[in-house]
Each structure stands twice: as C-alpha cells, then as structure tokens.
Amino acid sequence: MSSLDFYNFDVVVVGAGHAGVEAALAAARLGARTALLTMSCDTVAQMSCNPAIGGVAKGQIVREIDALGGEMGRIIDATGIQFRMLNSGKGPAMHSPRAQADKKAYQFEMKWRVEQQENLSLRQELVEGLETQNGKITGVRVAGGTSYTAKTVILTTGTFLKAIMHTGETQSEGGRAGEKSAHGISGQLLGLGFELQRFKTGTPARINGRTIDFSKCEPQPGDDHPQPFSYLTDKITQTQMDCHLTATTPEMHALIQANLSRAPMYSGQIESTGPRYCPSIEDKVVRFADKSSHQIFLEPEGRNTLEYYCNGISTSLPRDVQDRMIRMIPGLENSDIMRFGYAVEYDFAPPTQLFATMETRRIEGLYFAGQLNGTTGYEEAAGQGLLAGINAALKVAGRKPFILDRSQAYLGVLVDDLVTKGVDEPYRMFTSRAEYRMLLRQDNADRRLTPLGIELGTVCSERAAKLKTHEEEILRAQAAIMNTRHQGNTLEEWLRRPEIGWSDVEKMSPELAQLAVSDLCKRHVEIEVQYAGYIRRQEAEIAKLQKVDSVRIPATFSFSGVPQLRHEAREKLGKLQPTTVGQASRVSGITPADIAVLMMYIRAGEKSENTSSE
Numbered sequence: 013m014s015s016l017d018f019y020n021f022d023v024v025v026v027g028a029g030h031a032g033v034e035a036a037l038a039a040a041r042l043g044a045r046t047a048l049l050t051m052s053c054d055t056v057a058q059m060s061c062n063p064a065i066g067g068v069a070k071g072q073i074v075r076e077i078d079a080l081g082g083e084m085g086r087i088i089d090a091t092g093i094q095f096r097m098l099n100s101g102k103g104p105a106m107h108s109p110r111a112q113a114d115k116k117a118y119q120f121e122m123k124w125r126v127e128q129q130e131n132l133s134l135r136q137e138l139v140e141g142l143e144t145q146n147g148k149i150t151g152v153r154v155a156g157g158t159s160y161t162a163k164t165v166i167l168t169t170g171t172f173l174k175a176i177m178h179t180g181e182t183q184s185e186g187g188r189a190g191e192k193s194a195h196g197i198s199g200q201l202l203g204l205g206f207e208l209q210r211f212k213t214g215t216p217a218r219i220n221g222r223t224i225d226f227s228k229c230e231p232q233p234g235d236d237h238p239q240p241f242s243y244l245t246d247k248i249t250q251t252q253m254d255c256h257l258t259a260t261t262p263e264m265h266a267l268i269q270a271n272l273s274r275a276p277m278y279s280g281q282i283e284s285t286g287p288r289y290c291p292s293i294e295d296k297v298v299r300f301a302d303k304s305s306h307q308i309f310l311e312p313e314g315r316n317t318l319e320y321y322c323n324g325i326s327t328s329l330p331r332d333v334q335d336r337m338i339r340m341i342p343g344l345e346n347s348d349i350m351r352f353g354y355a356v357e358y359d360f361a362p363p364t365q366l367f368a369t370m371e372t373r374r375i376e377g378l379y380f381a382g383q384l385n386g387t388t389g390y391e392e393a394a395g396q397g398l399l400a401g402i403n404a405a406l407k408v409a410g411r412k413p414f415i416l417d418r419s420q421a422y423l424g425v426l427v428d429d430l431v432t433k434g435v436d437e438p439y440r441m442f443t444s445r446a447e448y449r450m451l452l453r454q455d456n457a458d459r460r461l462t463p464l465g466i467e468l469g470t471v472c473s474e475r476a477a478k479l480k481t482h483e484e485e486i487l488r489a490q491a492a493i494m495n496t497r498h499q500g501n502t503l504e505e506w507l508r509r510p511e512i513g514w515s516d517v518e519k520m521s522p523e524l525a526q527l528a529v530s531d532l533c534k535r536h537v538e539i540e541v542q543y544a545g546y547i548r549r550q551e552a553e554i555a556k557l558q559k560v561d562s563v564r565i566p567a568t569f570s571f572s573g574v575p576q577l578r579h580e581a582r583e584k585l586g587k588l589q590p591t592t593v594g595q596a597s598r599v600s601g602i603t604p605a606d607i608a609v610l611m612m613y614i615r616a617g618e619k620s621e622n623t624s625s626e
C-alpha cells in the first residue's frame with residue numbers, strides 16, 4: 013500500500029455519531045474501503061441526551077436496523093442496564109422495546125466493533141471542507157489542510173454545524189457541552205446551492221445519585237423477563253437497575269413562570285423550532301398551564317457512575333434558576349447538579365434535497381444522514397446512517413440502489429416522509445406515521461428484512477442461519493396448531509379467541525407443550541393467528557396501492573410540460589422530481605386530481621414509446 017492509499021477511500025463518513033457508525037460499518041461490510049472521520053475518537057456513538065435506546069416506534073426501528081445487519085441492537089443488548097417492552101398491554105403493533113443504556117459502556121462497545129471491522133479506518137479528524145468537481149464529490153479537506161479522496165462522502169454531522177449552546181443569557185459555541193462546533197461545511201454547502209435552516213434541541217440537568225433521596229421517589233423496575241433487541245442475542249442475562257419516578261411541583265412552575273423572560277426560547281435569543289414532542293419544562297409550563305405537575309424519570313447513566321439523567325425537565329433556563337428549581341422537586345431537595353441543562357441551535361439541511369437513497373440531488377456521490385436531515389433521536393439517525401452507508405457502497409460497486417418502501421419497514425416510512433414531505437420541526441418516528449403498522453411489528457422485523465440483508469451482503473452467516481431456524485420453527489408451530497384438536501376444534505381455532513393465548517393452547521395439548529420452538533416463534537404465531545383479519549386487510553391494501561405506487565416517473569419527465577397540472581403541483585413536483593407516482597401522491601398539497609392527470613401523461617408517454625419501438 014502506498015502512503016497515498018491511507019488517504020484514498022471508496023466511502024468517507026464524516027462524524028462518528030449514531031448515524032456515522034452505522035453508515036461506516038455497513039459500507040465496510042459491503043466491501044467498500046471506508047474511513048470514519050470524527051472530531052474525537054472519545055465520543056464515538058455518544059448519547060448527547062437521554063441514556064436510552066428504543067421506545068415507541070423507535071424500538072421497532074432498532075429491530076429493523078438489527079435485522080439488516082446493523083449494530084445498534086447488539087450493542088444495547090450488551091450494555092443495557094434496564095429493559096422494558098413498552099405498551100405490552102396494547103395491540104402487537106404498539107409493542108415497543110426500550111432499554112436504559114450504560115452510556116459509556118455503549119460508546120466503548122461501539123468503538124470496539126468499529127475498530128475491529130475490516131475495511132474500516134476510524135480517524136480523529138475535523139472535516140473543514142468538501143471537495144467537488146463538475147457536480148460530483150471527490151473528497152474532503154480536514155483541519156491542517158490534508159485532503160482525503162473519496163468516491164462517495166456521507167455527512168453525519170448531527171447537531172454540530174454552526175452550533176450555538178444556550179443556558180439562560182449565556183451563549184457559547186459547540187454542538188454538545190464541552191465540545192466544538194463545526195465551521196466551514198455550512199458555508200460550503202450554501203455555496204454549492206444547498207438550502208440550510210436552523211433547529212434547536214435541549215437537554216436537562218444531571219444529578220449526583222448520592223445526593224438524591226430515593227425514599228421520596230417511586231421505583232421503576234425493568235421487566236421480569238427482559239427481551240433483547242437483537243435477533244442474535246438469545247437472552248439478556250445482566251442484572252437490571254431501577255429508574256425512579258418523581259414530579260415537578262406548583263412552586264417550581266411558579267419559579268419558571270417568573271423567569272420566562274430569561275429563557276432563551278421566550279426572550280427571543282433562540283428563534284429556531286424545537287422538538288414539539290420533547291418540549292422543555294418551560295414550554296410545558298406555558299403550554300399546559302392548567303397542569304400542576306409533570307412526571308420526571310430519574311434514569312441512571314451507567315453502572316460505574318452515580319450520574320442521573322432527569323428525564324422530563326429539559327431546560328435552557330439560567331443556572332441560578334436551575335439551581336433553585338431542581339431543589340423544589342421531591343427527592344432532589346439536597347441534590348448536587350453535576351451538569352446543567354442547555355439548548356443547542358444548529359444548521360440542518362431540509363431533506364427534500366435528497367433522493368430516497370440519501371444521496372443529495374445536487375452533488376453526485378454526496379449523502380446526508382442523521383440529525384443533519386432535520387430528524388431527532390439516536391434510532392432515526394442510526395437507521396438513516398445504515399441506509400446511506402449501504403447505498404454509498406452499492407454506488408461504488410456499480411450495484412442497484414437499496415430503497416425500502418412504506419409497507420416494508422419503518423425505515424421506509426422515515427425516508428419517504430423526509431425526502432417527500434420534508435420537515436417543519438425536528439422529525440421523530442411515531443407508530444401513527446406508518447399506515448401498515450400491523451405488518452411493521454417489532455416481532456417480525458427479521459422476517460421482513462433479513463432476507464433483503466442476505467441478498468445485499470450486510471448480514472452475517474450466523475444471522476442468516478438464525479432466520480432459517482426461525483422460519484422452520486414457525487412452519488412446525490403452525491402445522492401443530494392446525495393439526496391438533498381439542499374438544500372438537502383445532503388449536504388454531506382456539507387461539508383465534510382473544511382470551512386464549514399460546515400458553516393456554518399448550519395446556520390443551522401435551523404434544524404442543526413439547527414442541528421445541530423459541531418464545532419469539534410462539535409469540536409470532538400467536539399474533540399472526542389472532543390478528544389474521546387485520547393483517548390480510550393491510551396486505552390487500554398494499555397490493556392495491558402498489559399498482560399505482562410503483563408506476564415509475566422517467567428521470568427526464570418535465571412536470572412543467574403538463575399544462576393540465578395546477579401551477580402549485582407543477583412547481584412542487586418539478587422541484588422534488590419524485591421517482592414514482594406513489595411518491596408524487598404523498599407530496600404535501602398534491603391532490604388525487606393531480607395524480608390522475610400525471611398518470612394519464614405517463615401512460616401516454618409509455619404508449620408512444622412502445623409504438624415507436626414496434
């Protein structure tokens with residue numbers, strides 16, 4: 013290898029946050045020579061905010077990342093300190109795994125996996141510029157002037173672009189407490205014709221657990237039978253830690269109200285939009301003025317630290333106000349604040365500037381993933397990173413791109429929402445965003461996606477073998493319940509009754525109880541039987557929609573050349589250049605009538621093409 017080769021890669025990933033690590037691992041596993049360049053090797057996969065992975069809809073995303081060969085699920089299984097299945101009392105589409113993480117252990121474990129990966133170089137570099145030629149990316153320039161050449165570049169710079177942190181009237185530069193802000197890239201993106209906007213997000217104070225009076229708080233234990241995130245993990249064996257529940261008080265709300273003029277969001281110091289579904293405590297006190305109390309979860313940040321994260325009171329109020337308000341909370345009267353809360357404002361690139369491969373429309377070979385695209389959350393970032401990494405490596409290899417649709421995965425919903433609708437506030441995933449959520453369950457992500465991962469080459473042989481065993485077990489379990497009778501009915505018929513579960517039908521048949529299949533298989537077959545009606549209906553809907561959805565719009569199609577389209581539709585579709593009629597139909601403001609006109613034109617174009625080639 014010549015010394016130049018140390019600076020010459022197929023894929024360069026900028027930023028080793030949650031998006032960056034998945035992008036780099038996926039690209040390297042697909043055989044691309046990959047470099048992961050990041051400001052500090054000590055902050056790989058750092059959790060900037062809450063020490064937890066998963067949650068409603070986010071847990072499903074982690075299962076999907078895992079099913080495609082990504083890393084997040086395996087790392088949280090290895091380093092989690094408390095596991096819970098949220099919404100387990102609701103229907104199966106809502107079941108969502110969540111785990112508290114040992115924050116530092118999570119980082120170290122992820123860094124270790126990155127370091128071990130063939131084809132992947134992790135380097136501490138501050139990227140200051142992008143290098144392009146004739147509308148194509150050719151590399152990046154790092155602090156000190158060294159250049160890396162690359163066939164593709166994936167930017168995953170998170171909250172760091174021109175980032176400013178706020179605590180009360182105090183402002184400082186940085187994408188995260190104690191870290192720098194990234195300059196250079198924003199100006200250059202603007203110069204290349206990209207649009208950038210500003211969002212904000214915030215984080216609460218961290219407290220020393222030695223100074224918390226837990227007797228005044230309610231313990232929140234994990235599940236008795238914790239379920240892993242990864243299909244490769246057989247069992248969670250580590251002991252679990254409790255979280256604790258406390259709440260804000262009317263006295264604290266009055267203090268916040270009295271100091272609103274000093275809160276950057278209310279004083280006008282911050283003008284950008286924050287995550288509506290993750291509001292600061294000052295926002296909650298104003299928006300829900302009739303509520304005298306809000307829950308606070310005290311979450312341990314790890315096994316080897318006493319630091320506790322105060323989930324529910326994210327704030328950018330000044331330090332002196334935080335000092336007083338925290339001590340108005342039951343259990344925290346004498347608490348020692350280790351880190352104060354703050355808000356951060358940063359540049360993001362509206363994601364309608366991307367193709368569904370995460371490649372930018374403006375510069376060939378340049379991809380964006382993660383918070384840079386206006387999303388919020390580790391899981392949303394990791395999912396985008398994985399898809400961008402896969403697509404960058406496929407492009408280098410001259411292979412066809414990998415795009416998931418809305419009926420296949422939450423990841424498909426995520427990307428389609430981003431590139432088609434764009435964002436007007438930090439985007440997080442909800443189950444309600446997925447129209448086929450009965451099919452996109454956490455229990456079946458492997459059956460939906462691992463076969464695609466096998467075809468792509470992102471999935472290891474162990475995972476492929478596990479899926480094969482799982483499929484065989486499902487067939488055996490299905491055959492057993494169809495062929496075994498109890499009091500005149502098959503066990504399948506018994507299982508269809510809502511009050512009957514797998515453990516009940518096992519009691520009806522000793523042979524079934526002896527069947528050697530996994531708990532996941534039993535649960536899966538139970539859901540598929542009990543919800544067969546819903547599942548069939550959603551599958552029929554997908555089949556119907558796919559006829560329209562999959563009609564391709566030629567890359568050369570000129571929307572301005574369709575006079576029957578309304579002016580707004582011509583303008584929006586022309587700007588976005590959707591690649592299918594389905595995508596066009598989901599652009600905000602596009603009506604069924606616009607789609608009917610579009611279909612007519614595309615069909616007419618296809619006909620004339622067919623006739624001329626006859």
Ligand SMILES: Cc1cc2nc3c(=O)[nH]c(=O)nc-3n(C[C@H](O)[C@H](O)[C@H](O)COP(=O)(O)OP(=O)(O)OC[C@H]3O[C@@H](n4cnc5c(N)ncnc54)[C@H](O)[C@@H]3O)c2cc1C
Pocket residue numbers: 026027028029030031032049050051052055056057058059060061062137138139140168169170171172173187188194195197213214215290326354355356381382383384387388389390393394
């Ligand atoms: C204060 C704060 C509060 C937050 N609150 C929440 C919340 O309440 N809920 C929630 O879901 N999410 C929250 N987040 C967001 C969450 O941290 C992100 O969604 C997630 O980390 C995004 O992952 P990412 O990989 O896109 O970016 P990040 O995790 O931010 O990683 C970006 C990486 O890129 C590196 N980098 C950036 N620029 C350069 C450069 N020029 N050269 C080299 N390396 C570079 C950085 O060092 C970092 O390692 C918060 C973030 C912050 C900072």
